Structures are given as C-alpha cells and as structure tokens.
Amino acid sequence: MQESYLRELLKVDEQEIRLTEKQANILAAAIEIFAEKGYAATATSEIAKRAGVAEGTIFRHYPAKKDLLLAIVKPGVLKLAVPVFASNMVENIFNREFHGIDELLRTFIYNRLDFARQNVAILRIVLQEFAFHPEIKMIIEESFLEQVYPRIKQTVIGFQEAGLLKEMPIKTMVRCIVSPILGFIVTRFLLNPDAEWDEAQEVEHLIDFILKGIEA
Amino acid sequence: MQESYLRELLKVDEQEIRLTEKQANILAAAIEIFAEKGYAATATSEIAKRAGVAEGTIFRHYPAKKDLLLAIVKPGVLKLAVPVFASNMVENIFNREFHGIDELLRTFIYNRLDFARQNVAILRIVLQEFAFHPEIKMIIEESFLEQVYPRIKQTVIGFQEAGLLKEMPIKTMVRCIVSPILGFIVTRFLLNPDAEWDEAQEVEHLIDFILKGIEA
DNA sequence: TCCTTTTGTGAGTGATTACTCACTTATCAT
C-alpha cells in the first residue's frame, strides 16, 4: 500500500495530512489485518509486528485501538458515500444533456465498482464492523442520509415526474436500485473475487434488470 | 428463548437432541451476546454469567469457544438454506398446477421473511462471522451450492425454456433475484427494524420489480 | 438401595490483551 494512496484516502477535510513512513505502515498493516480477521480479533501487537514498528508507536498516534479503526473507517465511509453523485455526474446529466436513465445507472455503477476495486479491504472492514460500533453506524447514517440518499431521491423524483418511472415509494425504489448493485459488488469483490468475471456484460445485465424493474 | 425452540432449531440430523435447562440457557445467552457484540468480542465468562451457569459448564459441553459458535451457526445455516424450495413448494408448483412466477416468488419471499423474523439473532451472527471462519463459509457454500442453488437453477431453467424469462446467465439471474430479497430482509430486520413497515406492500413491489426485470 | 454415568462447579493457570511511561532518536526553526 502506497503512502500517497493512504494520504489521499485519509484526507477528510481539505487539510493535508503528513504521514511518516512508520505511520503509513501502521495504517496499511491495520487495514490488512482488520480486513483479514476482524477488529476484535486483531491484536495491536500484531499490527505493530507487521508494520515493523514498536507497539508504543501505535499508541503515540492513536490513543486507543478504536481510534485506529475510526481513522481508517471514517475517511473510507466518506469517500464511499460523498462522491456518489459528485461533481460531473448528476449535474452533467441533468443540466447539460440527457442521455437517459441507463446512462446514469451505468456511470453510477462503474463509479462505485471502481471505488470498491481500489478499496476492497476498507469496504470489508466497514461492512463487518459497522454493526458493532455505534460511531461507525453514525458516520454511515450521516453521510448516507445527508449526502447519498437525498441526491438519489431528488434524481428519482425528477424521473418520476417526467413519467419515466413507475409509482413506488421512494425508499422502496432506492432499495430496489441499490440492492442488486451492492449484491454484485459484494459477490464480485468479497464473496467470489477469484472467479472469471465478464464485468461489462454483468453491468449491462444489471442495468437492464434494474431499468425494466423501475421504469413505467 | 424457549428450550423447545432451541431443540427444534438445533436438530440437524433426525436424531432428537436433549437439552438440560442450563444447556439451553448457555445457547440462548451465546446467541444473544454473539449477535450483540460479535464472536471475538464475546467472553465465555460473560456467556456463563448471562446463562446463570459456571464457566466450566460451557466447556463441559463445548470443547472450545468456537464449537459453541458452530453449534449455533451450523443448524442455523442449514435451516436457512435447506427448506428454501422444500417439500410443498417447487413440487407443488411444478408437478400439480402452475400459478405463475409471481406466485412462486411470493411463496419464496414470505417463507424466508418469516424465517428471518424468527431468527434475527442467528441471521446476524451468520452474516457477521462467516467472513472470518472458514468452517462457517464451508457450511454455507455446501448447503447453498448443493441445496439452494441447484433448485433455483432448475426452476429458472424451467421458466426459461417455457420462454417466460429473458436470456441471462443463470448465476446473474439468481443474483438479480436474490439481491433485492436479501436487501429487503436485511433492511427490514437488521438495519431499520424499528421503522413502520407495510410488509405486504413491500413484498408486492419487490415481486413486481423482480418480475419485470427477469421476464422475457 | 447402590453403583455408574452424566452434569455442573469454581478456583486456578499460563498466555495474551490494550495500554503506559521513562527514555532515546530524529526533525526542524532559529
């Protein structure tokens, strides 16, 4: 894991984060082991060992083990959620030209697919640990309920008013759209990552499936 | 948690299982705490405490902590997977009379929904722990790949040959069918169990969504 | 009743845990 990658991932606010080599090693080792065996089953001594660092060094930078987890998960969740409908996505499609729902779905799916591809370990950690740590649950709820859901909702309502989508409660529709996508991402990267995947074909089937299910 | 319920749940083979009150208490306590805080974060001392039992009693019946986990998870997975297309389900629809795919989906969804409702804790444990324990993963893979998947596959092929389903790789189609159902079950019982759910309406939307997405 | 087997006990064990702290080393502005 590259230090520059970590620095970019962990940058939550706009302020730059400086990482010494050892600090980057700690984060990289923690991400690896947390993803492998889970937070609770991971010993700080093991993280220190894999990072090539004294155990005290970890606690120099993170007051407690849980702070290390949050330092990984927090920016992970934010990067996972925030850019979903970011900058040149919804805006492009809505304000400039309209390529249809399938084009929007395609952009959305490939965007999150690529994110998942580059962050499998963190994805795994988030999925595994959010159930047990209220802090993580709160971060997810905040970023999802405040960033992701409203934008999807707004988009869906827009299409609904244009008469392109069938009548369905927004939450139900969002779940119907997100579930198969998440289902694909999870099987693709977590459940069966070693299978041979015809990703383009899968995505097209996915788009067709979702589209048929939601259009008027 | 009732002793009779536990005895029924844990019955994997046909042989009856006798449980003393203390044994039932241990299992009930373990299910509770494992679901609450995860396997690795659960101390055997805590299980003993909540079960009202000496710590030694746990190890009298389960050689190691992991055996206690497996004693809970194994029958849970089997009951979750095996009866999916059991006895009077596929057979009824195929051999006797044909009520259409929607009727099949409806039966399937309500069946698994009711199972989830009665086994939320175990469902949570399985979902949380299978990633870290190869034994659990194997049990799931075996029961899914040998029991569930072939039956769904057979059913799907049947409908496909009748010209009722669109062309799509079987695995992709199964995933497209299962993902939204699982998505609903997970949000219904794990993510947002306290919300007010119009279950019947949700199920009908779900059926309509899936159906439109897969039919020719 | 008596003997055998099963079930239950709880103090005890060594290993491991997250975390501390007095200390050394490196970084950097002046």
Added chain:
DNA sequence: ATGATAAGTGAGTAATCACTCACAAAAGGA
C-alpha cells in the same frame, strides 16, 4: 550549533482471556 518539539521505543502492568481439573451433585438403571 542549539534548543524545542515531535516521533519512536520496548520493557513493564493490571486486567482479562480461553480453558483445566479435582471434586460435588444429580440422574438413571439395576
């Protein structure tokens, strides 16, 4: 170069961990 601050160290600590074992109580068959 010098002093101040930050980064890094590793032996040490109390608590907790999963698990053991010698023993007691209960159950069950004769």
